[in-house]
Amino acid sequence: MSGRRAALKAIDWLAFAERVPSNQRVMFNALKTRTDAISAKLASLPETPPAIDWSYYRSAVAKAGLVDEFEKKFKALQIPEPVDTQTSKINAQEVEANKSALDFVEKSKVRVVEYEKELEKFKNMIPFDQMTIEDLNEAFPETKLDKVKYPYWPHKPIASL
Amino acid sequence: MLSRLVFLSANSLRSSGLIGAGLVQASRSLQTSSQRLAPVPPLPDHGGKVRHGLIPEELFEFLYPKTGVTGPYMLGTGLIVYLLSKELYVINHETIYAICIGTIIVYGVKKYGATVAAFIDSINEEKVAKAQAAKDSHISFLTEAIENEKKEQWRVEGRGMLFDAKRNNVAMLLETNYRERQHMVTNEVKRRLDYQIALQHLNRRLQQEHMINWVEKNVISSITPQQEKESIAKCIADLKVLAKTTQAKAAA
Numbered sequence: 001m002s003g004r005r006a007a008l009k010a011i012d013w014l015a016f017a018e019r020v021p022s023n024q025r026v027m028f029n030a031l032k033t034r035t036d037a038i039s040a041k042l043a044s045l046p047e048t049p050p051a052i053d054w055s056y057y058r059s060a061v062a063k064a065g066l067v068d069e070f071e072k073k074f075k076a077l078q079i080p081e082p083v084d085t086q087t088s089k090i091n092a093q094e095v096e097a098n099k100s101a102l103d104f105v106e107k108s109k110v111r112v113v114e115y116e117k118e119l120e121k122f123k124n125m126i127p128f129d130q131m132t133i134e135d136l137n138e139a140f141p142e143t144k145l146d147k148v149k150y151p152y153w154p155h156k157p158i159a160s161l
Numbered sequence: 162m163l164s165r166l167v168f169l170s171a172n173s174l175r176s177s178g179l180i181g182a183g184l185v186q187a188s189r190s191l192q193t194s195s196q197r198l199a200p201v202p203p204l205p206d207h208g209g210k211v212r213h214g215l216i217p218e219e220l221f222e223f224l225y226p227k228t229g230v231t232g233p234y235m236l237g238t239g240l241i242v243y244l245l246s247k248e249l250y251v252i253n254h255e256t257i258y259a260i261c262i263g264t265i266i267v268y269g270v271k272k273y274g275a276t277v278a279a280f281i282d283s284i285n286e287e288k289v290a291k292a293q294a295a296k297d298s299h300i301s302f303l304t305e306a307i308e309n310e311k312k313e314q315w316r317v318e319g320r321g322m323l324f325d326a327k328r329n330n331v332a333m334l335l336e337t338n339y340r341e342r343q344h345m346v347t348n349e350v351k352r353r354l355d356y357q358i359a360l361q362h363l364n365r366r367l368q369q370e371h372m373i374n375w376v377e378k379n380v381i382s383s384i385t386p387q388q389e390k391e392s393i394a395k396c397i398a399d400l401k402v403l404a405k406t407t408q409a410k411a412a413a
Contacts, residue, residue, distance in 0.1 A: 008329050008332055008333065009325045009328070009329060011322060011325055011326050011329065012322075015319070015322070016319060016322045016323075016326070018319075019315070019316045019318070019319030019322070020316075021313075021316055031323075031326060034330065035326060035329070035330055038330055038333045038334060038337070039333055041337055042333045042336060042337045042340075045337060045340045045341065045344070046340075047340065048343065049340075049343050049344045049346075049347035049348070050347070052347060052350060052351055052354075057354045057358075060358050060361075061354065061357050061358055061361065062361050063357065066357065067354070070350060070353070070354065074346075074350055077346060079339065079342045079343055079346060081335070081339060082335045082338040082339055082342075084331065084335060086327075086331045087328060087331055090324055090327050090328055090331065091324075093324065093327075094321070094324040097320055097323075097324070098320070101317045101320050104313075104317060105314055105317055108310045108313060108314055109314075111306075111310055112307055112310045112311070115303050115306050115307045115310070116307060118303055119300065119303045119304065119307070122296060122299060122300050122303070123300065125296070128289045128292050128293055128296075129203070129289055130201075130202075130203045132201065
C-alpha cells in the first residue's frame with residue numbers, strides 16, 4: 001500500500017525552541033512532551049510481529065486441516081491501514097497560518113519603516129543648545145503654544161503647567 | 162546696550178534661554194526670505210568685550226591707531242568736563258542718588274554676579290538635560306522596537322516547524338496503530354492454536370486417567386473371594402518360609 005511509512009521529517013527541537021516566543025512556551029512544552037510520548041510508544045513496538053511457526057502447529061494439532069485453514073486465512077489477511085483524517089486539517093491550518101504570518105510580516109515591516117523614519121528624524125535633529133523656540137516647535141509640534149486660543153501668557157491652561 | 166551691561170564681569174553667563182532666544186530671534190528676523198534657511202549658528206560663549214563694564218573694546222581699537230592707548234580716556238575725560246562746565250549736565254540731589262545707587266549696584270553685581278549667573282545657568286541646563294534625556298530614551302526605544310520587530314519576523318519564519326511536528330505526530334500515531342493491529346492479529350491466531358493444543362493435551366490426560374481408573378476397578382472387582390483366600394494362605398506360607406530362613410541366617 002502506498003502512503004504507509006510516510007517518512008518522518010527530522011525536526012530540530014533546539015532551533016524550534018529558539019523561535020518560540022516566551023508567551024507560547026507552555027504550549028511548546030506540551031507539544032514536545034506529547035511528541036516524545038508518541039515516539040516512545042512507537043519505538044517500543046517492533047516493526048513486524050514475530051512469525052508463527054506453522055510446522056510446529058501442524059505437527060502438534062490433531063485436527064486435520066485446522067492449521068492449514070488458519071495458515072491460509074492468516075496469509076490472505078490484509079490489515080487495513082488506519083485512515084489519515086488529520087493531515088488535511090493540518091495542511092489547511094498551515095495555509096492559514098502562512099497567510100496570517102505574511103500579513104503580520106507586512107504590518108511589521110510597515111512599523112519598522114515608521115520607526116526608522118522617526119529614528120532618522122531624531123538622529124538628524126539639531127542639538128538642543130543650538131535650537132530656538134521656533135526650531136523646537138518644528139521638531140516637537142506639541143510644544144507649540146496656541147497663542148490664538150490662549151492669548152495671554154502662559155498661553156496654556158493653568159492646570160497643565 | 163543693556164544686554165552688554167548684564168554680561169559685565171560675570172563672564173560665565175552663557176546663552177540663557179530667555180536672553181539667548183531674544184538675541185537669536187533678533188538675528189533670525191533678519192533672515193526674511195520665506196524659505197527655510199540653514200539653522201542659525203550657535204551663540205558665542207561670551208559677549209563682546211567691554212572695558213569698565215560700559216564701553217566696548219571696539220572704540221579703543223578704533224581710536225588706537227590715531228591716539229594710542231590714552232586716546233579714549235582723554236576723549237571720555239574731555240566729554241565729562243565739557244558737560245559739567247557747560248552745565249549741560251546739572252549736578253543736583255539726583256546726582257547723589259545716582260552715585261550711591263550706582264555704587265551699590267556695581268558692588269552687588271561684582272560680588273554676587275557669578276553665583277547668580279551660575280544658578281540661572283543651572284536651571285537652564287536642567288531643562289536642556291531633561292529634554293536631551295527624553296530624546297535619548299526615545300531614540301533607544303525606537304532602536305529597541307526595530308530590533309524586536311526584526312526578531313519577531315525571524316520567529317515567524319519558523320512557523321513551518323510546528324506543522325512538521327504535527328504531521329510527524331500524526332504519521333507516528335498511524336504507524337503505531339497499524340503495528341498494534343498486526344500484533345493483535347498474530348497474537349489472536351496464536352492463542353487459538355495454543356488453545357487447540359491445550360485442549361488436545363487435556364483430552365489425552367483425561368482419557369488416560371479414565372482408563373487407569375477403569376482398569377484398576379476391574380482388576381479389583383475381578384478378585385473373587387476364592388482367590389482371595391488362596392492368596393492369603395499362600396502369603397502365610399511364604400512368610401513362614403521366610404521366617405525360617407531368617408532364623409537360620411541369624412543362628413548361623
